[in-house]
Amino acid sequence: MSRFTRLQKLLLALIAVLLAFALFTNGKGSTIKSIVYDPLVMLKYSVLDYPIETLQNFISDFNDLWQVKQENDALRQQLAESDQLSAMIENLQRENAELKELLGTDVAAQYEKVNARIISRNPEVYNNQITINVGSADNVALDNAVVSAYGLVGKITEVNEHTSRVRLLTSQDQLSMVSVQIHVSDTEVVNGYLEQYDLEKGAFIVRLYTNTDQIKIDQNVTTSGAGGVFPSGILVGSVMQIEEMRNENGRIVYVTPAADFSSFEYVSVYCEVQP
Amino acid sequence: MILQVLFIAAAFLVDEIIGGLLPHSFMPGDVVITSCLGLSALVLMQRKMERIDSLLITIIFGLLYDYFAAHTFLVCTIVFVIINLAVSQWQKHITESMLESCLLVFTTIFVKEFLVYFIMTLLSETLMPFDMWLVSRASLTLLLNGVLVVIIVWASRMIEDIMLMREKKIRKEETISWWKISSKR
Numbered sequence A: 001m002s003r004f005t006r007l008q009k010l011l012l013a014l015i016a017v018l019l020a021f022a023l024f025t026n027g028k029g030s031t032i033k034s035i036v037y038d039p040l041v042m043l044k045y046s047v048l049d050y051p052i053e054t055l056q057n058f059i060s061d062f063n064d065l066w067q068v069k070q071e072n073d074a075l076r077q078q079l080a081e082s083d084q085l086s087a088m089i090e091n092l093q094r095e096n097a098e099l100k101e102l103l104g105t106d107v108a109a110q111y112e113k114v115n116a117r118i119i120s121r122n123p124e125v126y127n128n129q130i131t132i133n134v135g136s137a138d139n140v141a142l143d144n145a146v147v148s149a150y151g152l153v154g155k156i157t158e159v160n161e162h163t164s165r166v167r168l169l170t171s172q173d174q175l176s177m178v179s180v181q182i183h184v185s186d187t188e189v190v191n192g193y194l195e196q197y198d199l200e201k202g203a204f205i206v207r208l209y210t211n212t213d214q215i216k217i218d219q220n221v222t223t224s225g226a227g228g229v230f231p232s233g234i235l236v237g238s239v240m241q242i243e244e245m246r247n248e249n250g251r252i253v254y255v256t257p258a259a260d261f262s263s264f265e266y267v268s269v270y271c272e273v274q275p
Numbered sequence B: 001m002i003l004q005v006l007f008i009a010a011a012f013l014v015d016e017i018i019g020g021l022l023p024h025s026f027m028p029g030d031v032v033i034t035s036c037l038g039l040s041a042l043v044l045m046q047r048k049m050e051r052i053d054s055l056l057i058t059i060i061f062g063l064l065y066d067y068f069a070a071h072t073f074l075v076c077t078i079v080f081v082i083i084n085l086a087v088s089q090w091q092k093h094i095t096e097s098m099l100e101s102c103l104l105v106f107t108t109i110f111v112k113e114f115l116v117y118f119i120m121t122l123l124s125e126t127l128m129p130f131d132m133w134l135v136s137r138a139s140l141t142l143l144l145n146g147v148l149v150v151i152i153v154w155a156s157r158m159i160e161d162i163m164l165m166r167e168k169k170i171r172k173e174e175t176i177s178w179w180k181i182s183s184k185r
Helices: A007-025 A033-104 B002-021 B036-044 B049-071 B073-091 B099-120 B130-173
Strands: A108-119 A127-131 A145-147 A152-159 A165-166 A180-183 A189-198 A203-208 A218-223 A235-244 A252-255 A266-271
Touching: A007 B049, A033 B002, A033 B049, A152 B073, A165 B002, A180 A203, A180 A235, A189 A252, A203 A235, B002 B036, B002 B049, B002 B130, B036 B049, B036 B073, B036 B130, B049 B073, B073 B099, B099 B130
Parallel strands: none
Antiparallel strands: A108 A127, A108 A266, A127 A165, A145 A152, A145 A266, A152 A165, A180 A189, A180 A218, A189 A203, A203 A252, A218 A235, A235 A252
């Protein structure tokens, strides 16, 4: 006589299938994961999360209606100024490309911004990862920088055809190192490495391996572009506190994040476009 | 069994809905509130199942939760299985009164939060100190679930009543073919 009933055998078979599926798709870049994961995440988002978000947004939009006109005027002013800034940036980029060509250096890859929406997040586990609704079909690739409206928030760690996983900079698994530069003046920067996020101070830890007195509070910190992973110039935060390193030559700089990690719905991905 | 599984699945779905309505933050030190109705339903339903059936159902729900909700590999499965084994030992010593059921579920939620924190710390996914975990994660989660526990216990009792009514109905419709009774042959 069998030790297990028919139902138990069925359940065991189902467990074996699920376990094999989880093991098989645990590696990155699996085709099956891409085929199965994308539609299921989208289904969950469209059936559960999107209606709830819509309801929440409707309620908050209704509450914000009274402030709309004032915000509208202020934003119109900013928009007018942004055209000028945009023109200046284009001009500088053109000059930069021409000068690099003259010097015979390789022209750095250009980047395009792909807008995305967060479709899955689970704060219950501590891995600080989110899923967004763009993938390889939208030219997203591994290690692309992900930004919110205010600054850098993370990088792409897994790409499927229509979705991608993002590891946030606030992860504490120390796999989110970023090369950064601190703008000590209009023409000078100091390079360092953003290593991890400090829970107690609520700031990024940046290590500088030079002893410099030029770093001051509130100076901007941006990505340096070193290593070719992230484009340069993405705002990371501002200097909050400076400490000497013990037993080592250099400084530890605590950087207040520019991005508001308490809540964001939309992000942009810097995707590389080869010239 | 099917009714119990559907009840557990519905509880997990309600968890997702409540999770969407609750405020959420990506800042590691911020307050996080998670709804644990699914696990509560699992713990309450397993008391009426065979031990091995409940373990298998727990593993299946753990694997599904790992893959589709938590996006981790076996973390939630391990936590659910540990809780299943602990509850199956503990339930021999408690009755099925409302208060004890609520206490059982409430304690289970605390143990689950602690186990997840412990595993995440072991895996170096988080460096959160224990006191911060207590304040930012455990306290409000237990507070919210302390209210929801009453609802889920009441719902589980309704499910048990439905199952009991069904069994009674089946027994009522049973007829005995007296000529097949072995003592009469």
